[in-house]
Amino acid sequence: MISSCQLFYRGTILFLIGTTFTFILYILQTRRHFSSLNFQKVDHNSFCIKWWLPLVCGIGTAFVGLIYPYLKCKNSDEQMKGQDWSHVIRCVAMFVGINEACTKVDFPSNLQLTLTLGIISVGMWWYFDRTKMGFGMGVIIAILATLVTQMLVYHKICIYTEREFSYVKSWLPCVVFSGGITVANIGNQLAVNDFSDNENKSHAE
16 A cells, blocks of 8 residues: 555655646747747737646646556556656656747648647657557547637637637647656656555565
8 A cells, every 4th residue: 555655755746847847838838939929019928827827737747647657557467667767757858859849840730730749749658658548548638638728718718819729729639648648657657666665565464
């Protein structure tokens, strides 16, 4: 049985990682806006990050990072195994690279952006995860994030022009999917020692 202290420790780390990813993504997107608009005409208030966005993303990251290794352990007869941290760091680097590509590469159309990111995201899943559960979780998270964004725009909590929102919808599902794979890898690696320690204790008893 995993102790509450272990869960709190891992949850706190995952929460901080989620908020950090949120700020990185937001900075990259803001930089794209500033590069495409006249600095004198920019409404700087529109680029102030909503206070609740890092909080929600941090909580979501903690939830995914905690639930993934638990489900993986329950659905596998094998002992909980993890990769070395260099493998996880490569996954994080690829996730940041996908976000960087969204802001630096000008694609001819949003469809081409979606297809390119989709292929890269699936390749990322295949290289770093390769589990049906990881793929399914990534798809579910991507769909939920897209629906929530649609609702926020509909209720005018987040304000975009039609062109901007079309662009956001073209990259958001793929970025969230790859983010889910990244968080799952981090959560799995953080949980390895906890699960192995508890298995050793149960065998000793």
